[in-house]
Amino acid sequence: MSAAKPENLKAADRILATAQELFYREGARAIGVDEIVQRAGATKPSLYRAFGSKDQLIAAYLEGERARSMAYFDEAAAEHPGDARAQLLAYFDALGRRASRDGYRGCGLSNAAVEYPDPKHPGHKVALAHKTEVRERLRDLARALGARKPKKLADSLLLLIEGVYVTGQVFGGDGPAKAVRGAAAALIDAHRAEPAGDEPEA
Amino acid sequence: MSAAKPENLKAADRILATAQELFYREGARAIGVDEIVQRAGATKPSLYRAFGSKDQLIAAYLEGERARSMAYFDEAAAEHPGDARAQLLAYFDALGRRASRDGYRGCGLSNAAVEYPDPKHPGHKVALAHKTEVRERLRDLARALGARKPKKLADSLLLLIEGVYVTGQVFGGDGPAKAVRGAAAALIDAHRAEPAGDEPEA
DNA sequence: CACCAATCGTACCGATCGGTAACGAGGTCA
DNA sequence: TGACCTCGTTACCGATCGGTACGATTGGTG
Known part of the structure; x- marks a missing residue:
């Protein structure tokens, strides 16, 4: 063996x-x-x-995942230089296709944060740092887009990303991940049109 | 002890x-x-x-979580009978507030599916069954809304939900979860207006 | 009382967990 | 040559893992 x-x-x-x-x-x-x-x-x-220790090995593993994960943003940026909206859509398009493949296991960093909920765990720390970095990157893109509420848009997109991670490994090939590109496009456009007030009530 | x-x-x-x-x-x-x-x-x-066995105890625990999770939909439905859009917004509003509390640990079923990726594991089976049920429930609501592409809208909303589960436990109290109600509203409205074609390209 | 079925606890199992002490092989530079 | 340093080896540690054989206790019924 x-x-x-x-x-x-x-x-x-x-x-x-x-x-x-x-x-x-x-x-x-x-x-x-x-x-x-x-x-x-x-x-x-x-x-x-x-x-x-095993915990530090986990942290080392997660650092690798972190680099791999950020590279997806770089690839999307390289495909559409200067066009934040196209970069985001390319990112979500690729994400949705990755997550629809069989055997997809989501994001190693998110999974580790779930497995080790203690914020003091080395793996949890790496995961939180990475998610914070992604959040910042999304905010930059949202600002470059000209979104009225870039932080809100970035957080909304981050929700979609994490949702793809989880649903991609729970559902098989025809899960909600395939809807993520369209959802991202709708959120982006909604943040470029009207004053982003939620709706009549509330 | x-x-x-x-x-x-x-x-x-x-x-x-x-x-x-x-x-x-x-x-x-x-x-x-x-x-x-x-x-x-x-x-x-x-x-x-x-x-x-421990695995079956896990499954029993998850069945309880399943009931607790579905009850949130029932509560939202009871608050706004006959108004699918208001039901969804009430659900997302409550979800966002729950997920912003300190010590939030997300959805036990999603967490279990991450911890036990093997589809044959009893816990994973319960989690998948529950997520499928939620997906169906969201589709019903999307249809009641009059969404043009109810399945797409339901999947988009499911992405938001799962995203809240994960980000709620990774980020502290001021995470992306607070943006979920607005994001859900934007997606719902986008699915009631134009022909839901994503955008010019693609 | 005798009997029985259900419920619970004592004590134990082999396997595996993360982690370590002690040793040996091989290369480098003085 | 010999001292030094790095690397990999065997063998082991106490603790905990999920799981079980078997006896003690209990309450109800004849």
């Missing part, structure tokens, strides 16, 4: 790569350190010398 | 009540059966006689 892949990588790198895959697919709480080192072809002391 | 509350309840009931609280607050994977029975003032054989 052991994979034992030397593949030119150092033990610490193999451990991290294996942890990335297993933590994301199965959840950090579901995977023990023994399984990680076994499938990485390494041993536990290598893990603990390189990462200190 | 033991609570030992006889409080007239049978062991099985105390165990379930304790499990509800601990599973929701800390996560099902984080809580062991020993801690549950200890704080319930019971013992493990009582747990296993009444529920069979």
